[in-house]
């Protein structure tokens with residue numbers, strides 16, 4: 001028996017910083033970048049005396065990092081004891097395993113099912129973790145080989161490539177920092193945690209994700225997704241050592257949506273965790289009223305999310321968040337004013353995108369013809385394409401979404417200047433302005449907390465190709481990632497064999 005579950009990476013297109021405080025929403029799009037967790041037993045058979053065992057074997061393999069960690073899992077407490085070298089461990093995976101096993105035990109109360117669960121655990125857990133290439137930055141290697149910064153070069157990489165580490169850097173005190181994986185900022189820890197939790201909870205029989213894979217996770221079988229979310233969010237916060245807004249975990253579980261954060265108090269018991277009481281902590285977490293909100297939201301049809309890596313790297317979300325919070329304290333009036341303007345502009349953007357989705361449903365022909373025509377024109381000419389009332393509505397909404405986004409960018413820049421952090425630094429402003437002035441570009445901005453690391457654009461029709469070419473020509477690497485609104489999902493098998501069979505069938509067809 002083998003279970004494979006996957007969870008996507010995210011892009012926060014609006015609501016950065018504000019989403020940290022309830023009830024401000026964030027608009028988060030999930031992507032084609034996915035983490036996969038494969039769970040299977042270590043032992044085929046249970047030995048007759050196994051009922052007396054107190055510990056089960058756990059093996060975690062990360063082929064891309066050439067890492068393997070071995071543990072003993074306490075059947076009673078659901079806690080892990082490491083039996084291999086410390087270097088190969090990962091706090092997100094460890095917490096995901098402990099929380100999932102404890103959650104399965106808490107949720108399964110039937111005596112027979114409980115015995116079956118213990119038997120399954122005693123056969124050991126063999127967990128393999130794989131992350132799509134899109135989570136990692138290949139910019140430096142591409143540059144070092146003198147290759148062009150194009151999506152085609154990224155496409156030529158084998159799937160689930162080995163991951164290279166950033167070179168070791170000495171910090172100010174002269175000590176060498178642990179090398180870090182070069183990432184694209186899609187939320188690898190959240191996607192990884194959600195995929196491991198989903199695979200384990202399904203494998204252990206605590207949830208059934210099999211009927212939900214195809215449908216929108218925001219509405220599909222609510223209870224199972226909510227259960228995966230509560231466990232993944234708890235494990236992620238404990239592993240990370242802090243409680244963020246959680247939009248990354250939420251997107252990994254539910255897919256694209258409009259997110260309002262959970263109340264941090266929900267995790268108060270988990271924060272005072274002392275190994276042995278994990279089952280009590282999990283029992284508490286799963287009975288809490290999780291008050292995060294997720295409302296259906298995704299890009300309207302014929303719109304494309306594009307991401308680029310400018311390669312100037314270097315911003316750090318925690319310190320940017322810290323500086324913004326500091327500024328809120330030191331200048332509360334100005335901060336409240338900026339936040340209120342940002343909140344309004346975020347809401348206008350959301351409403352215009354919703355209107356566009358609605359227009360596409362109600363008047364598809366008008367919608368399609370306007371979007372296709374606008375995709376070939378700069379925004380200054382968009383009003384000229386409308387020839388009837390419905391088409392005018394589409395153009396009006398496109399332009400209003402653009403204006404709202406320009407306003408969001410303006411206030412994000414103001415906030416950056418006031419807080420002394422580069423939320424939309426000058427180099428990004430130039431790139432984003434140039435991008436927003438190209439044919440068929442609706443939006444271009446910095447995702448999430450902003451900074452130098454990444455840019456995104458939402459383009460109309462087929463315009464993304466020209467934007468990607470323009471980015472390549474100015475040294476911005478266009479990534480292969482697109483929006484995919486699916487959240488956690490069960491997979492038919494190991495994605496490495498899937499990739500091979502798809503490649504083989506495409507060769508045969510070709």
Ligand SMILES: Nc1ncnc2c1ncn2[C@@H]1O[C@H](COP(=O)(O)OP(=O)(O)OP(=O)(O)O)[C@@H](O)[C@H]1O
Nearest residue numbers: 062064090129130131183184185186187188189190
């Ligand atoms: N393919 C992989 N297999 C196993 N572990 C991985 C893999 N890729 C990344 N990791 C681990 O995942 C964790 C990512 O955590 P980190 O806090 O760096 O990410 P993040 O801030 O969520 O990422 P991002 O920059 O993508 O938003 C690290 O512990 C890293 O070692």
Ligand SMILES: C[C@@](O)(CCOP(=O)(O)O)CC(=O)O
Nearest residue numbers: 016017020244245246448449
């Ligand atoms: C600043 C913040 O709102 C967004 C951070 O987003 P990202 O990790 O840069 O994608 C922080 C948060 O919501 O946890």
